[in-house]
Amino acid sequence: NAGVTQTPKFQVLKTGQSMTLQCAQDMNHNSMYWYRQDPGMGLRLIYYSASEGTTDKGEVPNGYNVSRLNKREFSLRLESAAPSQTSVYFCASSDFGTGRFFGPGTRLTVL
Amino acid sequence: QKEVEQDPGPLSVPEGAIVSLNCTYSNSAFQYFMWYRQYSRKGPELLMYTYSSGNKEDGRFTAQVDKSSKYISLFIRDSQPSDSATYLCAMSTNTGFQKLVFGTGTRLLVSP
Numbered sequence: 502n503a504g505v506t507q508t509p510k511f512q513v514l515k516t517g518q519s520m521t522l523q524c525a526q527d528m529n530h531n532s533m534y535w536y537r538q539d540p541g542m543g544l545r546l547i548y549y550s551a552s553e554g555t556t557d558k559g560e561v562p563n564g565y566n567v568s569r570l571n572k573r574e575f576s577l578r579l580e581s582a583a584p585s586q587t588s589v590y591f592c593a594s595s596d597f598g599t600g601r602f603f604g605p606g607t608r609l610t611v612l
Numbered sequence: 613q614k615e616v617e618q619d620p621g622p623l624s625v626p627e628g629a630i631v632s633l634n635c636t637y638s639n640s641a642f643q644y645f646m647w648y649r650q651y652s653r654k655g656p657e658l659l660m661y662t663y664s665s666g667n668k669e670d671g672r673f674t675a676q677v678d679k680s681s682k683y684i685s686l687f688i689r690d691s692q693p694s695d696s697a698t699y700l701c702a703m704s705t706n707t708g709f710q711k712l713v714f715g716t717g718t719r720l721l722v723s724p
Contacts, residue, residue, distance in 0.1 A: 505655075541620070543716035544656070544700070591655050600646050600702070601712060603655035 503527055505604035507592050513610045514582045522577040522607050524592030530602070532595045533575035534559075535567060537588040538606075544591070550575055582611045615639050618701055618715030627724050631688040635701035635715045638682065642703040642713075645677050647686045650698045650717065659699075660686070691722045 505526045514520055526533065534549040536559075546559030550569040564586060566578045575594075579586055587610050593601040618635045625631055633647075643664055648656035660675045662668045662684075668675045674687040684703075688695055698717040705711065 541716060544714045593655075600648075600658040600661055601656075603657065605655050606653070608653075 505592055505594055505602055507590075507604040507607050509607060510605070511608045513612065514579075515612050516583060518582050519578070519580050520582065520609075521579075522590055522592075522609075523574070524576065524604060525574045526592075526594040526602070527573065528594060528596075528602065529572070530594035530596045530599075531572070533569065534593040534595070534601065535565070535575070535577045536591045536593065536603075537561065537586075538591060539588050547577065547590075579609075582609075584611045587611045613638060615713050616701060616703060616715040618718055620716060621719040622721050623718060624721045624723065625691055627691060627693060627722055629691050629722070631691050631695070631720060631722075633686040633688075633699045633701075633718050633720065635684050635703075636682055637684070637703060637713075639703075639705065639713075640679070640682065641705040644704040644706075645675070645684050646702040646704075646712075647673075647675055648700040648702060648714075650700060652697070656700055688720075691720075693722050693724050696720055696722050 508523045531552045535547040536544045548567040550556045553572045590607045592604040616637045646661045647659045650656040662675045665677045665679045672689045676685045698719045700717040701715040
């Protein structure tokens with residue numbers, strides 16, 4: 502039981518490049534989330550998927566897109582990376598009435 | 613004003629001390645309260661979860677909620693160097709926790 506897994510662990514991009522962060526969970530949870538964590542700002546919700554087939558914007562969705570590929574997988578795409586998107590990205594999953602279960606994170610630097 | 617406020621620390625204590633970590637909040641509709649622990653360069657992990665007011669104990673950890681003061685606490689007894697981490701509080705208004713609001717975290721350092 503791996504829980505929530507994320508790839509890659511680290512990534513360096515140049516401004517304007519694109520990339521997709523992958524997330525998978527094996528807990529059969531319905532809901533999945535993407536957060537970013539920045540010093541002094543805490544965890545901020547980018548997008549979430551309450552159930553397979555649905556996605557919704559969180560607090561800070563600009564510059565990102567998501568895809569809920571199936572019940573297990575939820576990807577986050579940066580179409581044209583900007584230095585302001587330098588952050589640590591966490592994927593999480595949950596079911597009704599449970600807390601969030603987080604992945605190990607992706608450290609992204611945009612130069 | 614943020615919905616959830618948490619002192620960033622760091623809070624430095626010697627091994628064996630009792631630690632008190634706190635959050636204040638402004639939304640009186642919050643009913644579900646959680647504490648997460650985050651080690652450096654790792655994802656947050658759920659430590660404890662409580663509903664409404666009162667105390668909940670789990671080993672060396674006690675979570676306390678005072679809804680009248682809009683104040684929650686996490687106490688760690690007999691603190692260990694392995695407790696050194698950032699502790700985040702989180703809270704929700706509804707059973708499903710669809711909207712979970714996080715504090716920014718308090719960094720705890722326990723020295724041997």
